[in-house]
Amino acid sequence: MKNLSISAVALAIGLAFSAGSMAQVQPKQVPADSKTMTKEAPADSKTMTKEVPADVRKDAATEKRDADYKLAKEKCDAFMGDAKASCMTDAKTRYGKS
Numbered sequence: 415m416k417n418l419s420i421s422a423v424a425l426a427i428g429l430a431f432s433a434g435s436m437a438q439v440q441p442k443q444v445p446a447d448s449k450t451m452t453k454e455a456p457a458d459s460k461t462m463t464k465e466v467p468a469d470v471r472k473d474a475a476t477e478k479r480d481a482d483y484k485l486a487k488e489k490c491d492a493f494m495g496d497a498k499a500s501c502m503t504d505a506k507t508r509y510g511k512s
Contacts, residue, residue, distance in 0.1 A: 483509035 486505035493501050506512065 479509050483511055 483505060486509065487502065490498055490501035490505060
């Protein structure tokens with residue numbers, strides 16, 4: 415019973431301190447003068463999206479697939495016997511390795 419009351423007091427003190435620190439945080443205030451606010455340039459569709467060449471995308475996809483396969487092989491190392499063989503077969507099938 416004594417441990418329970420000590421825990422309850424410790425919890426209450428912790429909550430009290432955390433509530434006090436949360437009350438001190440104030441949101442950033444927006445200036446009332448609109449002249450001091452900066453205006454952002456309008457979004458240009460050409461600068462927002464860049465076309466990536468197909469060969470670059472293909473190379474990136476190949477590198478990602480190879481990295482995922484390597485990770486899957488490492489996970490399969492945790493198994494032994496038939497479970498490991500099954501895991502390796504699944505990894506090879508999933509990532510297009512022969």
